[in-house]
Amino acid sequence: MKKFLRLAVLMALVSCGGGERSAPRNLDNACAILGERPHYLRSLEATERRWGIPRHVLMATIHQESKFIGNAKTPHKFALGIIPMGRQSSAYGYSQAIDGTWDDYRKATRNFGAKRNRFDDAADFMGWYMNEAVTKLGLSPYDATSLYLAYHEGLAGFGRGTHLQKSWLMRVAANVGERSQTYQNQLIACGKF
Structure with a gap:
């Protein structure tokens, strides 16, 4: 019985430590996402x-970046189509978030224990980074399209207009803007705005 109890406690602790490995069931509905994962709302409000x-x-950007999967990684590169290259x-x-920018965030906020696979830390990181874009680039905090472009290209890249040469990225950013508006309307309708 003691072994079972210890195992149950250990499993509970492990499950709380990192990000979810699967996306919420309905990514097209902000209220459903927050209903399934109520701790997201607390983190987003903070x-x-x-x-x-x-x-x-924030939700529209997280959707684009990871589909709300806590341990999301970029795809592998392959040489000659078959040799793994990382x-x-x-x-x-x-x-x-990439390593260097994450380290910048941890230093700037003195949140040295922050982890990219914890939702509250990831949301705070995005808020910090987008606030930098608002402050340094004069973007509106409500302009999800422009904030996504600055997030993707970096503040300096956005300032140089690197996004203007990438039609695929402009389409993705427009989709983020549309999703942000959809999420806002849904959150208003379900009283979570």
Whole structure:
């Protein structure tokens, strides 16, 4: 009995430690996502209070980056189509933050224990980064399309207009903007806005 109890406690602790390995069931409905994962709402509200980035903008960006999968990674690269060459980048977790930018966030916020596969840390990271875009680039915190472009290209890249040469990225960013508006309307309808 003691072994079973210890195993149950260990399993509970392990399950709380990292990000979910599967996406919520209905990614097209913000209310369903928050209904299935209520702790997301608490994290999004805290990020919105701290950094001023609305929850629907954060949710649309997380959807694009990881589909709400906590341990998401970029695909592998292959030489000659068959020889594995590692991953496309160091992007990881809900926010798909790369190593260097994640380290910048941890230093700037003094949140040295932050993990990319924990939703609250990933949401806070996105809020911090998007707040930098609002402050340094003059973007609106409600402009999910432009914030996504700055998030993807980096603040300096966005400032140089690197996104303007990437029609595929402009389409993706427009989709993020549309999803953000959809999520906002849904959150208003279910009283979570």
